Amino acid sequence: MTEQKFRFLSFKDWIPDPLRFWIYILFLLAFQFSNGMYFSAMSQMSGGLSLTMNDVKMLSYAMLMGQTMFFPLAFRLKFRFTNRTCLLSAACGLALCNLIVPHVHNLLALVFLCFVGGLIRLWGTFECLSSLMPKIAPTHNFALFLSFVFFIVLGVINLFDLICVRIIYYYRWEYLHYTATILLGLVFLAAYFIMQSHRIAPKMPLLGLDGYGFIPWSAFLLLLIFVAQYGNQLNWLHSPYIRAALGAATLAFGFLLIRMNYFRHPFLDISSFRSKHLTVILWLFLFLGILLEAKSVLQNIFTSGILQFDAINLSTAKLFEFAGSLTGAVTCWFALSRPNRPYKLMTFIGMGAVIFYTAAMYFLVSPQTNLEKLYLPLFFCGFGHLVIYITLTVYCQAVTPFKNFFQVLCILGLIRTGIASPIGDAIYSRAFDGLISKHLATLTGGFNAAQMQLQAVLGAMRELFGWSVVFGVMLLVLISLAHFKEGATKSFLSLKNFYKKYSASEQNS
Numbered sequence: 001m002t003e004q005k006f007r008f009l010s011f012k013d014w015i016p017d018p019l020r021f022w023i024y025i026l027f028l029l030a031f032q033f034s035n036g037m038y039f040s041a042m043s044q045m046s047g048g049l050s051l052t053m054n055d056v057k058m059l060s061y062a063m064l065m066g067q068t069m070f071f072p073l074a075f076r077l078k079f080r081f082t083n084r085t086c087l088l089s090a091a092c093g094l095a096l097c098n099l100i101v102p103h104v105h106n107l108l109a110l111v112f113l114c115f116v117g118g119l120i121r122l123w124g125t126f127e128c129l130s131s132l133m134p135k136i137a138p139t140h141n142f143a144l145f146l147s148f149v150f151f152i153v154l155g156v157i158n159l160f161d162l163i164c165v166r167i168i169y170y171y172r173w174e175y176l177h178y179t180a181t182i183l184l185g186l187v188f189l190a191a192y193f194i195m196q197s198h199r200i201a202p203k204m205p206l207l208g209l210d211g212y213g214f215i216p217w218s219a220f221l222l223l224l225i226f227v228a229q230y231g232n233q234l235n236w237l238h239s240p241y242i243r244a245a246l247g248a249a250t251l252a253f254g255f256l257l258i259r260m261n262y263f264r265h266p267f268l269d270i271s272s273f274r275s276k277h278l279t280v281i282l283w284l285f286l287f288l289g290i291l292l293e294a295k296s297v298l299q300n301i302f303t304s305g306i307l308q309f310d311a312i313n314l315s316t317a318k319l320f321e322f323a324g325s326l327t328g329a330v331t332c333w334f335a336l337s338r339p340n341r342p343y344k345l346m347t348f349i350g351m352g353a354v355i356f357y358t359a360a361m362y363f364l365v366s367p368q369t370n371l372e373k374l375y376l377p378l379f380f381c382g383f384g385h386l387v388i389y390i391t392l393t394v395y396c397q398a399v400t401p402f403k404n405f406f407q408v409l410c411i412l413g414l415i416r417t418g419i420a421s422p423i424g425d426a427i428y429s430r431a432f433d434g435l436i437s438k439h440l441a442t443l444t445g446g447f448n449a450a451q452m453q454l455q456a457v458l459g460a461m462r463e464l465f466g467w468s469v470v471f472g473v474m475l476l477v478l479i480s481l482a483h484f485k486e487g488a489t490k491s492f493l494s495l496k497n498f499y500k501k502y503s504a505s506e507q508n509s
Helices: 017-033 039-048 053-068 071-080 083-103 107-136 142-170 174-194 211-234 240-262 278-306 311-335 343-364 371-399 402-442 449-481 495-508
Strands: none
Touching: 017 083, 017 107, 017 142, 017 174, 039 053, 039 142, 039 174, 053 107, 053 211, 053 402, 071 083, 071 107, 071 402, 083 107, 083 174, 107 142, 107 211, 142 174, 142 311, 142 371, 211 240, 211 402, 278 343, 278 371, 278 402, 278 449, 311 343, 311 371, 343 371, 343 449, 371 402, 402 449
């Protein structure tokens, strides 16, 4: 008996089957292009809305936190609403965020809009990816599926950055939001006219979702990000704002501990934090996030401030980072699809690639460096970044109980897209300022003021890249000593079976 061919049933019958897959891909790319704010437009957004760079970075972290906080809600929304309804709602909501953001000058309102925009963006992305999953990984191999997911989320974004830079260069940064609004409008129209309401399982009510947990978790994490991001600017605990934020975060955390221990359906269950092997994964993501801030902080100062490269030239380097991401995704596709998955080896290789980037940058810190010399380090950085993300997330799925998996994904996101980057930003920024003062104090005569400043900046940058290499080598030692459950594997369920098991776990909890 031949197996029935898979079909996307959310489309109307007159849409040809071969086109349905590619329509979902176009929807997915539209959601990935659209943001509440755009990393490529940070400096222009800072000037256009009279914000500091710390303000703009805070907006970017708020957007990422919005995406992270969606994970525990993902399948509840998918099983409550049809795919068509979810896509229509996500496209409409994200388009509204894109239209409103360029005209708002209040920082708190912008943080809220970016947070909501990030949450809605992942809602639309999740709807597309969950619908594509049976086609991409028909054998329910999660490694294959995640290789595709992270390539789209972390790899293709480099191509979008290249496009965004050109839109900003030839027009204005507001045109990014208008372009995204048009794309989302097309998604809305397409979903409205060519899709139909189809359910893969009975409607699941939203009862049991912990809205009172969602709000304090979001506030707690945004407060921590605020402290890490603005601490250096406000002089840390000397500032009443930092002290107030830490106090409010402490109260929120105490409230969350009570809910996790005594509430029947907390937003994040205490058992999710006790998942086996989770501690190792969290520390690795934290250290990786800190290490990658060397690229965000030091490389940006080097390429823009020292080498004076313009945005158009710098955007071409994104192609090599994209190539590294593609290579990393393909490598994980083959390496982690085998029965005996080499988690430790792949994590070691990925971290080694990131360390190669920092080591190469140590030797490239010079006013004579040309853009072409950065291509290979950026290739390895993109490769290592994707390999670690895919490997550790596949490993997490293999060793985590089913009922905790999406909550654990949220916990991982709190580290890798939440507090790791602002902590790394704070460390590198403060160390960079301190090392510049140290190098200025040790420079002898023979330099004018401009030359002394340049030499101090180069010396501080080279020293920080050197310490990053030392830190990275220590991470490699820790990875080699860490215990990994090698070869652990667990097939991901089909959506119908997922619904049955998810419903059973909800009833039994």
